[in-house]
Amino acid sequence: MTHMAIIGGGIIGSSWALVFARAGLQVKVFARHETVRASLHERIGVMAERAQAIRPDVPVAEILKRISLVDEIGAAVTGAGFVQESLEEKIEVKREVFAVLDRLTPEDAIIGSSTSSFGVSSFADGVKGRHRCIVAHPAAVPHLIPVVEVVPAVFTALETVETTFELMKAMGQSPVLVRREQPGFVMNRLQGALLTEMFRVIEDGLMSPEDVDKLISDGFGLRWAFLGPLEGIDLNAPGGIADYLKRYGFMFDDLARQRGAKGPVVTKSVIATLNDAMRGELPIEQLEDKRAWRDQRMARLRALRDEMGPFLGTEPV
């Protein structure tokens, strides 16, 4: 593609610019405000320095050279292959800018939105090129955390979905598909479920906030840095995930019931779906080799943490 256009120079827009420029693309960033434009290169430079371990072969100066700034949307998107809108989280703002983008972009350009809450059908249903409009919701922030929720509307063309996936993968990101539009998508629901349980533990006076955090940062977080929670439990029973859920599934059902759920959550169909998915990727006779793979990585992560040390506070000047 000729170049990538980013609409908005805030935290997410800047991080996206870094993602694409680091991977070798030319990037044009549109930012309305003079103050945002004036600081953009410096801000991206700081982000790139802190993240240099990810691509030590790409000098920060090279990355910055690939990022140019414009003060008109048309100048950013003319000739662009892909446009990523990253403005503030207001539906009127999205609606207005998507109408403009649809007019000014090349007809075959894809128009993505970084929205974390609105389905694309709620702000782009009226535009002529809606088949090329899609949500590509990044984690905060994409130059460090690769996962991207790709959320098509029913009117989004399959080709748009496929091209978005290919571009994200080529950039070193990890796209995942949300099959139906739903407010809040999935990423934030997962974090929300965990945080909500933590709030309850703290409200009950059962554990201090520092300690409940350690259950993750000195606990599951070490495993989840390499393995999803489902892959994780798949390795923790001799017969894989189906075996695990037959042994311990009742605990999840009990917990859900205590929280107000009406029926069980570990249903036969969930077990079957999970078993098919896990065994399709990993034959049962390879579980032990994958455990060795996991253990070596967790040990190296422990060493990395020891080497880099805890946060000791700001150095006195």
Add this chain to the structure above:
Amino acid sequence: MTHMAIIGGGIIGSSWALVFARAGLQVKVFARHETVRASLHERIGVMAERAQAIRPDVPVAEILKRISLVDEIGAAVTGAGFVQESLEEKIEVKREVFAVLDRLTPEDAIIGSSTSSFGVSSFADGVKGRHRCIVAHPAAVPHLIPVVEVVPAVFTALETVETTFELMKAMGQSPVLVRREQPGFVMNRLQGALLTEMFRVIEDGLMSPEDVDKLISDGFGLRWAFLGPLEGIDLNAPGGIADYLKRYGFMFDDLARQRGAKGPVVTKSVIATLNDAMRGELPIEQLEDKRAWRDQRMARLRALRDEMGPFLGTEPV
């Protein structure tokens, strides 16, 4: 202390033996079955090899020399400073062995249990030395994952709690205090809350199991390898966690309500408790320095993952 006694040579007992021997203690493991005893050194040797990055300065052969095997409980616990019971998860088994341990151990030895579900009051309330009985519930497995839930009963002496904390810290573990006995404690409740939400997403057909896993392993897991989820959101708003919850708390309340909860979960008292805890550790003017600390670690973790590579399956022989 003279030595550490481990009761049981299964996965958890072996991992505990490795934890204590790696930190320099002499360890005696009691295992009833001949086959368990026959394989113990070899199994711990494999675990130690895979985990060597954690303590590369301690040769595996040295670790194994510190671990001896006995076929009688008395031989394991006589003269022991700390005993860690790691038998199967049956309450009758725990009750029986704690009665024996109370008789055979030195009067000032602490008797810990690795149980993941029973409060110590449910199986040790009848023993004479119950003030020295406590739950020390490890993650699976403690030689890789440092967090340990310490759960005293109302009859457990404060000194027992303190000594358990000191020992665990000296061993390189990360003890956390569960202030009241409760079935399942807290660690598994947190994992359960996250997994339950994942099961719902899959049952709804909203996302594939592989993709929902990636939301953690290519997403939040990279952050939670260094920061608890609460510390994590504390860094994600200009004014820290109180600011974050004022902006986004409604999302967690909405989610909890959809799942059947009656009231809000982000209460004023939770916000106040969290704000006090976070600001007590990290003054607001140091948030940006801690963000830099976080970003550098996440970047190095990305590099580590790239260096070590994905699981490619078992090598054909």
